[in-house]
Amino acid sequence: MVLWIFPAAIVAALLGTAVLRRYALSRQIMDVPNARSSHTVPTPRGGGLAIVLVFLLALLVFERSDLISAGELIGLLGSGLFVALIGFVDDHQHVPARWRILGHIVAAFWGAFWLNGLPPLDLGFLYLTPGLLAQAIAVLYLVWLLNLYNFMDGIDGIAGAEAVCVTFSGVLLYVLSGNQDVVWLPALLGCTVLGFLFWNMPPARIFMGDVGSGFLGIILGLMSIQAGWAKPELFWSWLILLGIFIVDATWTLFRRLFRGDRIYEAHRSHAYQWASRYFASHRVVTLSVIAINILWLLPCAFLVTLGYVSGLLGLTIAYIPLLILAISFKAGIKEVRS
Incomplete structure (x- = not known):
C-alpha cells in the first residue's frame, strides 16, 4: 500500500512552500497592494507551485501502483501541468x-478527452449521453472552473x-457510497493543499x-468528472461541494457582464471580498466558508450521493441559500470609493 504518500505529501508541500517563499522574497516576486487588492501588506506569491509539483509527482506513484489508470494519469498530468505553466x-x-x-481551452x-468527457447525466429536460455535446460541455465546464478558482x-x-x-468531503462520500477505489486523488490533493x-x-x-x-x-x-463515471450522483455532489465558489463567481460574472465591465479586469466585487471588508477580517470569511461547506453543503451532497434526492433537486436546494447570501453581500456590485 502507498498510505505513506499522504503524510509525505503534507510535509513535502509544507517544506516546498517554505522554499518557494524564500525564493519569491529573494527575487521580489511580490503581490503589492493596490486599489483592487484585498490585502494591505506586500506578500510573496507563487506558493501554489509546491502543490503542483507534489501532486503531479505523487500521481506517478499512484499509476505505478495501479491506483489510477494510464488515461487518468495522462489527462491529469497534461492538463494540470499546462495550466500551471501558464499560471x-x-x-x-x-x-x-x-x-x-x-491555453485553458x-x-x-486534453483532460476531458482522456477522462472521456462528462458522464451520463439526467438534466431533467435532457438526458446527456457521452458524445460530442458532452465533450464540449466538459471543456466549457473545466475552463470556467479553473478561471473561477x-x-x-x-x-x-x-x-x-x-x-x-x-x-x-469527497473522500467521505466515496467511502459512504462504496466507491473507495476512487478516493486516492482527492485524498492526495487534500493532503497536499493542507x-x-x-x-x-x-x-x-x-x-x-x-x-x-x-x-x-x-x-x-477533472476529479468531479472521474467521480461521475464512478457514480453519476457523485458528479452532482461535487458541484454541490464546490457551491460557494461556483455561485459567488458565476453571479458576480453575470452582474459584471450586464454592467458592461471587462471580465478579466481585476476587481473587488465578489461576495467574499465584500464580506472581508464588512467584517474587516479574512479569517472570519475563510472560517465561514469552511463552516458552510461542512454544515450545509456536505449534508446536501450526502443526500444526493445516497439517492435520497435527485442531483438537480439537491443542487438547487444547496445553491438557493448560497445565492441569497451572495446577493446579500453585494456580489457583482461595483465598489464606489469616496
Whole structure:
C-alpha cells in the first residue's frame, strides 16, 4: 500500500512552500497592494507551485501502483501541468487574457478527452449521453472552473480551505457510497493543499498565485468528472461541494457582464471580498466558508450521493441559500470609493 504518500505529501508541500517563499522574497516576486487588492501588506506569491509539483509527482506513484489508470494519469498530468505553466509565467510576467484562455481551452480539451468527457447525466429536460455535446460541455465546464478558482483566490486561505473541504468531503462520500477505489486523488490533493495552508491561512505569509489557483480549478474539475463515471450522483455532489465558489463567481460574472465591465479586469466585487471588508477580517470569511461547506453543503451532497434526492433537486436546494447570501453581500456590485 502507498498510505505513506499522504503524510509525505503534507510535509513535502509544507517544506516546498517554505522554499518557494524564500525564493519569491529573494527575487521580489511580490503581490503589492493596490486599489483592487484585498490585502494591505506586500506578500510573496507563487506558493501554489509546491502543490503542483507534489501532486503531479505523487500521481506517478499512484499509476505505478495501479491506483489510477494510464488515461487518468495522462489527462491529469497534461492538463494540470499546462495550466500551471501558464499560471507560473503569468505570476512572473503578464500573459494576455486571449492567450491564457486559449491555453485553458487546450488544457481542458486534453483532460476531458482522456477522462472521456462528462458522464451520463439526467438534466431533467435532457438526458446527456457521452458524445460530442458532452465533450464540449466538459471543456466549457473545466475552463470556467479553473478561471473561477482564480477569481475566488482573493483573500488569505480561502482557495486552499475550499480545496481541502471539497476533497476530504469527497473522500467521505466515496467511502459512504462504496466507491473507495476512487478516493486516492482527492485524498492526495487534500493532503497536499493542507501542507500549503500552513503558510497561507490568515495572515498569509505567501499567496498561491495563478500557478496554484488555476491548477486547483482544473484538477478539481477533472476529479468531479472521474467521480461521475464512478457514480453519476457523485458528479452532482461535487458541484454541490464546490457551491460557494461556483455561485459567488458565476453571479458576480453575470452582474459584471450586464454592467458592461471587462471580465478579466481585476476587481473587488465578489461576495467574499465584500464580506472581508464588512467584517474587516479574512479569517472570519475563510472560517465561514469552511463552516458552510461542512454544515450545509456536505449534508446536501450526502443526500444526493445516497439517492435520497435527485442531483438537480439537491443542487438547487444547496445553491438557493448560497445565492441569497451572495446577493446579500453585494456580489457583482461595483465598489464606489469616496
